[in-house]
Amino acid sequence: MSQEQIFLLYLFAINVLTLLIMGWDKWKSIHHGWRIPEKNLLLLGLLGGALGLLIGSRIYRHKTQKMIFKIGIPILLIVNGFEAYFLFF
Secondary structure (H helix, E strand, O other): OOHHHHHHHHHHHHHHHHHHHHHHHHHHHHOOOOOOOHHHHHHHHHHHHHHHHHHHHHHOOOOOOOHHHHHHHHHHHHHHHHHHHHHHO
């Protein structure tokens, strides 16, 4: 397996994980359970899961009113793009 394939597999996995965690956090917020700290969600985005954050916020309508997510998710998408570019080009 090439480095590019491993990286793409990693990106797929981190984004699916981030999407699922966003759904879990939304479920917990509805049921007044223990929540995932916002800094952990943003860290997942920084580690490559920004697309999962974006999709999760849209699907679950979660964290859509928080300014840190309104601004942070697009910035993290750009950062993820730069990370990928500098790793492989």
